[in-house]
Amino acid sequence: MVFGASGQVGGAIVRELGVWGERIAGTRYAGSDGRYLRVDITDAGSVAEAFLATRPDLVWIPAAMPNVDWCEEHPDDSWAVNVQGPRSIVEHARREDIPVIFFSTDYVFDGTHGPYVETDVVHPLQTYGKHKAEAEQYLLQYPGALVVRPAWIYSEDAMPRNFVYRVLQDFKDERPIRALADQISTPTPAGPMVKMAWQAVQDGFRGVLHLAGPERLSRFELVRRIAQLSGHDPGMVQSVGSHALSLPARRPLDGGLATLFSRYAIQERLEDLDFVKLA
């Protein structure tokens, strides 16, 4: 069962597990994909109905509100989706002893000395990170929970939620792009991340696992790399410092993730993305 199958990571889960022949039920919220049940995870009744209707034996929770600035400006709504939602899902899962895979974020760290490993102490700077850290704490009380932390996810989906797709649209429309030169992280390909999470859960791994891409880049370097790989002009990308943009939420600047569990290390880089599919 995938809560949030209509999202970027949810789509990758459905694709990857589908390849392996697993039977998958999924949910959507505002999306209109008729394959999925409409579920509001902030509504305990809606979550209960989803469990009743599908009787899952494994639960994935990519459902979230990951827009950090929106969360900063709507803290109550952020808490409802990012904390209360996963809590009510895990309560059901625990009752039925079902393993849960929850997606957290590198934003649980403050970005003073990245990359961070699983044993580093969390210290979020903004509402989104605080709420994800609170959800993690709750989930980790359940021995059946795997908490995956990715960072800066991208995918092969032609959807605006995919950062690479958004950037490609800007290039196509010849919109100048400004990208932060002082925020560094580890861009994470959604498909390989899902494969590793699936492998880990089958191995019986529970607790916190960092699943991020192998390179640490600034946003500016990342966007220039996307330009190079897709045949656009990297000169269209302008570098800015975070102080120049008055964004509502503070970002972890020297961030990114590494893992202590090298057998789950993701090897795929941006070069391995199928840019033709996204064109």
Ligand SMILES: NC(=O)c1ccc[n+]([C@@H]2O[C@H](COP(=O)([O-])OP(=O)(O)OC[C@H]3O[C@@H](n4cnc5c(N)ncnc54)[C@H](OP(=O)(O)O)[C@@H]3O)[C@@H](O)[C@H]2O)c1
């Ligand atoms: N994107 C990143 O760069 C990034 C980086 C690090 C960690 N993460 C984490 O990775 C996970 C997946 O992110 P993503 O990029 O796949 O996000 P996404 O594309 O925005 O997908 C979010 C999903 O949550 C669903 N949803 C939103 N509100 C809901 C509600 N009230 N009830 C039920 N479902 C609801 C959405 O449904 P509809 O689309 O139908 O509304 C969608 O399926 C999140 O936990 C996020 O915090 C993301």
